Amino acid sequence: MRVDIITVLPGLLEGPFSHSILKRAEEKGLAEVRLHDLRKYGIGKQKSVDDYAFGGGAGMVMMVEPIIRCISDLKDQRDYDEVIYMSPDGERFTQSMANGLSLKQNLIILCGHYKGVDERVREHLITREISIGDYVLSGGELAAAVVTDAVIRLLPGVLNDETSALTDSYQDGLLAPPVYTRPADYAGWKVPEVLLSGHAAKIESWRFEQSVRRTRERRPDLPAGTPTLEKGDNIEDKKDK
């Protein structure tokens, strides 16, 4: 997978992509993340990328032309599955969107700044708009890092234990169960007995119960939060019941 991120602040993203799992994914050749400084495509001596809003009002707007130039440059080199714009009024980012995006080959992510981008960019160039939540950030970079991280960790081979992404929260409509590590007894704080039993089936069933309980308590809005759920039930079938 290749992710091309267009930004006016590439420095803001260098950190997240040079550490941990994202770095490992690059080293293993499973994912390539490239940062593109929009200013290189800016207009005039100043390399401007923004201008005043028509109609007045506070805040600058990112211009069409530098963005078109940058995206065209990238499209000349390869085909893209999606050209994503990070935006607080976009589709809310979820695990199932991350799953879907992890099946794509090439993605462009455009990070906005100031008041956002000229609407014509959104109308003519963008194929998808994603929000990471109902709040406003000062730029799209951190949101792009969130989306890229959530997607890249799903690529086969990126996590050491490939199954571990599947047992995380939201993968099956359930929150993850509690986890423990050594010591089994910390000054009287004990790990649940069942986890020390070595009995795989009992452990699996305990984890499932805990997941369901946690989901009902914390996220009754999720499909698995319905009281009718039994182990082995298809959660998708339970959604509207």
Ligand code: SAH
């Ligand atoms: N004027 C816009 C906000 C602009 S914030 C509005 O009110 O909707 C500047 C940039 O930060 C946006 O263009 C977008 O790229 C990014 N951004 C801000 N909040 C975001 C969020 N919740 N999700 C994704 N991107 C966001």
